[in-house]
Amino acid sequence: MVQTLTAPDLQYHPFRRERMHCVVAPLLDGTLLTIPIEIICGAADGPRLVVIAGVHGDELEGVRAVQMLSATIDQHRLSGTVLLIPVANMAAFVSRTRRNPLDNMDLNRVFPGRPDGTISERLAYLIVYTLLANATLVVSLHGLGALGTLMPWMEFVDIPVSIRQESHAAALAFGFPDLMPLPLLPGVLITALAQCGIPAIEGEIGGMGMIDPSNWRRYVTGVIQVMRHLRMISDPPVDVADPRYWGLHWVHAPAGGLFERRFALGDHVASGQRLGSLLNPFGEEIDSVVAPCDGVVGACQMAASVHPGDPVALVWSPL
16 A cells, blocks of 8 residues: 555554555656555554664665564564564665665765655655654664675664663663664764654664675564563563673775775774775775774775775774
């Protein structure tokens, strides 16, 4: 069913299970840009959990995880409502790109959007003020995209209000041991939600445009553990015993060329350590990349060809 949805259209009804395509806007060719959603309600009303993936069109582990959650959730054991959004950014998903090709915008840099803006801004506005309105918690599932890979981590907004406590508790419940407290970052979904009073967490896993079962299953398990934490299912919650907290430091290429990498994902590095060389078309070294701090390499670009300013690595520093 394709329709223009409002928040009341997504209300709880006992044992409701419905798939819909929510209209964002008409496109140039007269077709409609839509978002696929599925609402799953339990026997009794309760918390409202939203799980969203596909904000970036080349990050697919979360998409597959949301699809599998649809098959996993048992309405008869559920209290409350789960709203599943497998592909938030359909135009980017179709083009297999991070950005929306219709306006060249990164959706996760324009939240909460505008009702009269570009396609991405309208999409962001609809997501925040209609689909995620009145959520008890939002779980956003990401990855590194088609050119890189990363180790799993979970982000939450680190601000001194109750939203921080609720988001932190959900991040612990998800089960990833590596947690990233973030400041308010303009345009990012979990920031926009925090400013609306909605707790949210954002996961990262995988990359390379893949749907590795070992990755998306960890996402499915994490969401189920969050449902336990919210008491949406009766199984007891399971928290991370010894979480690790990190700061994120992206490392960018100072010049374009072939990047000859001298580190591996998960390596411990020291501040100033040489991470690789940049080579010109003749194979001559024109610059190098160094670690900005002591820490662990949590993500890296696998493609050897880089443009100036491309992110080539991410170093986690302990907090």
